[in-house]
Amino acid sequence: MTWFKRLAAETLAPLVKKTADEVEAMMVKPPNPEMGDIGFPCFSLAKELKSAPPKIAADLAGKISLPEGGVFTEAKPVGPYVNFVIDTVYLAEKTAGVALADPKAWGNSTDGKGKTVIVEYSSPNIAKPLGVHHIRSTMLGAALARVYKTRGWKVIEMNHLGDWGTTFGQLMVAYKQQEKEHPNQAVDVHSLLKLYLQYHAAADGDENLADEARSWFKRLEDGDPEAVRLWKIFRDESVKDLKKLYARMNVHFPEEGYKGEAFYNDKMDATIDRIERKGLLKESEGAKVVDLEQWDMPPCIIRKKDGATIYATRDLSSAEYRHDMYKFDKSLYIVANQQELHFRQIFKVLELMGYDWAKHCEHVKFGMLAFGPGVFGESAATGSTRKGRVIFLEDVLDRAVEKARALIEENARSEEVTNNIDALSEQVGVGAVVFSEFTQRRMKDVSFTWEKVLNLHGDSGPYIQYTHARLSSMMRRYGKALPSVPNWRLMQHPAVKELFIKLSEYQDALESAEKENEPSLVATYLLELCALFNRLYTDKENHRFITDNAELTSARMGLVEAIRLTLAHGLGILGLAA
RNA sequence: GCGCUGGUAGCUCAAUUGGAUAGAGCGACAGACUACGGAUCUGUAGGUUAGGGGUUCGACUCCUCUCCGGCGCGCCA
Numbered sequence: 001m002t003w004f005k006r007l008a009a010e011t012l013a014p015l016v017k018k019t020a021d022e023v024e025a026m027m028v029k030p031p032n033p034e035m036g037d038i039g040f041p042c043f044s045l046a047k048e049l050k051s052a053p054p055k056i057a058a059d060l061a062g063k064i065s066l067p068e069g070g071v072f073t074e075a076k077p078v079g080p081y082v083n084f085v086i087d088t089v090y091l092a093e094k095t096a097g098v099a100l101a102d103p104k105a106w107g108n109s110t111d112g113k114g115k116t117v118i119v120e121y122s123s124p125n126i127a128k129p130l131g132v133h134h135i136r137s138t139m140l141g142a143a144l145a146r147v148y149k150t151r152g153w154k155v156i157e158m159n160h161l162g163d164w165g166t167t168f169g170q171l172m173v174a175y176k177q178q179e180k181e182h183p184n185q186a187v188d189v190h191s192l193l194k195l196y197l198q199y200h201a202a203a204d205g206d207e208n209l210a211d212e213a214r215s216w217f218k219r220l221e222d223g224d225p226e227a228v229r230l231w232k233i234f235r236d237e238s239v240k241d242l243k244k245l246y247a248r249m250n251v252h253f254p255e256e257g258y259k260g261e262a263f264y265n266d267k268m269d270a271t272i273d274r275i276e277r278k279g280l281l282k283e284s285e286g287a288k289v290v291d292l293e294q295w296d297m298p299p300c301i302i303r304k305k306d307g308a309t310i311y312a313t314r315d316l317s318s319a320e321y322r323h324d325m326y327k328f329d330k331s332l333y334i335v336a337n338q339q340e341l342h343f344r345q346i347f348k349v350l351e352l353m354g355y356d357w358a359k360h361c362e363h364v365k366f367g368m369l370a371f372g373p374g375v376f377g378e379s380a381a382t383g384s385t386r387k388g389r390v391i392f393l394e395d396v397l398d399r400a401v402e403k404a405r406a407l408i409e410e411n412a413r414s415e416e417v418t419n420n421i422d423a424l425s426e427q428v429g430v431g432a433v434v435f436s437e438f439t440q441r442r443m444k445d446v447s448f449t450w451e452k453v454l455n456l457h458g459d460s461g462p463y464i465q466y467t468h469a470r471l472s473s474m475m476r477r478y479g480k481a482l483p484s485v486p487n488w489r490l491m492q493h494p495a496v497k498e499l500f501i502k503l504s505e506y507q508d509a510l511e512s513a514e515k516e517n518e519p520s521l522v523a524t525y526l527l528e529l530c531a532l533f534n535r536l537y538t539d540k541e542n543h544r545f546i547t548d549n550a551e552l553t554s555a556r557m558g559l560v561e562a563i564r565l566t567l568a569h570g571l572g573i574l575g576l577a578a
Numbered sequence: 579g580c581g582c583u584g585g586u587a588g589c590u591c592a593a594u595u596g597g598a599u600a601g602a603g604c605g606a607c608a609g610a611c612u613a614c615g616g617a618u619c620u621g622u623a624g625g626u627u628a629g630g631g632g633u634u635c636g637a638c639u640c641c642u643c644u645c646c647g648g649c650g651c652g653c654c655a
Binding site for chain 1: 582591592593594616
């Protein structure tokens, strides 16, 4: 849409004595396609010209001369607006035509060429299974990484694992106790969670155990072989389980992306040195801090009074490391908005350290997930592992897959479906869960309900997948190669034009998703595209895609294929199987 | 108290970043398959956009005050 908005602005600019940029910024899409395809509001000219907007619109429209066979077929006054009507054939060529000519390139852009972005996301504490709430950062981050990739950026995905800290000392205590009875106990995220809960049940009020855990962690920090051995087992097994679950959701970090907190242990002293050399480090209540009072923030603690570092220090080190390593143009942290203050402090400290790239770091925050009424009792509740209020992400996926399977069994009409029911249920069920993450803008809190996350109808992932399947099925039934240039002249139906307009907006949706770090915009777009198509499709009395007229059919199937390509691309961005 | 953030139909959310008649899904009700996949589609009901004031030709959108919710505010992450 931006390109024809631009063209309309250029024809209008000299007539209103403004630059094309100014005019372009003012132009809007009319609420109703019959009014035109792109409009210019005349209100702001009223004062200057001492005339009423509708009159200005009429005058302006009269002065516009459109060349025969050009982009626009008409420029007409509609109330206080001057509206342009695009030539459908031209529009079709620029959308479906482009998609069909190079299907692999459709949806991609080179706008981000030469730029590098770091996307840090998911970042769970390991040694326990992922909870549902982890879906937020994980899916948001994975989708954003794909948005940036398709926009031409080089993307580095980082999973800042919580793989260090006294928790590991606690696990070692519990593990060692078990070891006496079960020398070769199996380790996975669920058994680790059991160890964790076991430790806390036993340690409640028992200072000896707490000391023991601290001492195990100290041994780990000092490089004690047994502690390191156990830590490695815990970490490796956790990561293994993590990757299995990620794979189901189409999340794939590169190996270099698994740099958890432990990775930065040996880099923090140097970071602290640099902070000190800048004269930023102060002693406060026994701790070493960077004072941020001038910026109305509490101090950023760099070293605790016992000399240990804290997560702020690790985030500073990781930021330095990432910039050294990748020279990023942008660094995104996909982390819940609880951490808002923390990141403001970190970015400010980086700035004070003299890094001008600090301004390229951005906290992409999102609202928290709470459990809606009915999930744990009658009222809403927040998650709490200790109180047993956890829902594992894996269980959510499994339940959705089960529900999808029932639906597929009910509707299966070919052997192809029944033979692939495992894979299909997985794609649809997981798709439903993943998509539910994109049904609202990220800043809103999410109220988890089974009903919402298992939704297979209406505004849902399966709705889009279903529409894609339907389009694919039509292409199979058609069974012929499309002509290199379909006769778009035959495609003058208003509903068809609306679809071409919609296709022209896909690139804009991706661009906004990038600019706002908001993947939900892609989801909203896809839902609208599907709704438009399905409406036309079900109007079987007036409009059929496959007809007796070969030329007409090939043009209509060209549109079908272009929509299919768009849905496939968009689903891919969001991490759903098509 | 201060900071961030949200408040739109019974419920869950959109709204071209200040434009034209505030739109979808779920739920309710009434409908649509002898032909391209009914996981779909059509229609009806449902709104003082939390509330007041302001700016503007024009406000869900910007400013301001108030109310309600979420999160955060020194050695956990």
